[in-house]
Amino acid sequence: MTFFRDLQKVMRENIREYGMFIALFFIMGIFTIATKGVFISSRNISNLINQTGFIAVLGVGMTLVIVIRHIDLSVGFLAGFLGAVGAIALEFWGLPLYVVIPMLLVLGMVAGTITGFLVAQLEIPAFVATLAGWLIYRGAILVVTESTGTIIITNDAFNAIGNGFIPD
Numbered sequence: 001m002t003f004f005r006d007l008q009k010v011m012r013e014n015i016r017e018y019g020m021f022i023a024l025f026f027i028m029g030i031f032t033i034a035t036k037g038v039f040i041s042s043r044n045i046s047n048l049i050n051q052t053g054f055i056a057v058l059g060v061g062m063t064l065v066i067v068i069r070h071i072d073l074s075v076g077f078l079a080g081f082l083g084a085v086g087a088i089a090l091e092f093w094g095l096p097l098y099v100v101i102p103m104l105l106v107l108g109m110v111a112g113t114i115t116g117f118l119v120a121q122l123e124i125p126a127f128v129a130t131l132a133g134w135l136i137y138r139g140a141i142l143v144v145t146e147s148t149g150t151i152i153i154t155n156d157a158f159n160a161i162g163n164g165f166i167p168d
Contacts, residue, residue, distance in 0.1 A: 070126035074133030
């Protein structure tokens with residue numbers, strides 16, 4: 001009985017902190033019941049983790065930006081632009097994967113540094129600077145994919161990494 005009283009006390013005192021977890025477990029329960037247990041299967045959980053990994057990485061960065069009371073509107077389009085550049089570099093430029101990945105990381109750092117410079121040094125509001133970046137990256141995606149459209153990547157190592165596996 002003491003355990004349940006302690007649990008009630010903890011829940012009462014920390015309901016705000018636990019609200020999102022409670023909602024998550026409630027939604028997971030609904031989906032598990034609706035799919036007759038398929039949702040909570042190990043295969044589906046593995047797929048969910050693989051498919052949301054990059055969003056988690058972006059979310060951590062966005063959390064740091066939000067904590068300092070700013071906002072970054074351009075992060076999604078920058079990720080899309082860098083993905084398009086990476087696909088073009090692999091398929092049309094013929095660059096190897098071990099060159100493309102560091103190249104994209106450097107391009108991402110340069111883009112982030114430019115936006116950070118605009119906000120920190122030139123004191124342009126983050127909303128305005130990242131909105132400009134959003135529009136620039138959106139236009140850049142259209143420019144780099146204009147002649148290709150969908151790009152099918154045939155690099156086995158890249159596809160293995162994209163599917164959550166480390167290639168041989």
